[in-house]
Amino acid sequence: MSTYRGIKVTENNLHVENRKSQPGVYRGVKHDAIESDKSDKAQDGIYRGVKHSA
Numbered sequence: 001m002s003t004y005r006g007i008k009v010t011e012n013n014l015h016v017e018n019r020k021s022q023p024g025v026y027r028g029v030k031h032d033a034i035e036s037d038k039s040d041k042a043q044d045g046i047y048r049g050v051k052h053s054a
Contacts, residue, residue: 021033044053
């Protein structure tokens with residue numbers, strides 16, 4: 001694979017966080033588990049005058 005700050009990066013020493021959304025209390029207000037809705041990536045467009053396509 002590659003190195004990071006002199007340490008060889010392998011599948012065994014990679015840290016992957018798998019967290020589930022949980023209900024809780026935030027600033028005194030109870031809430032349910034929050035489902036994240038990710039939007040689709042932009043296929044094409046213009047950003048700061050530069051046209052791009054995915």
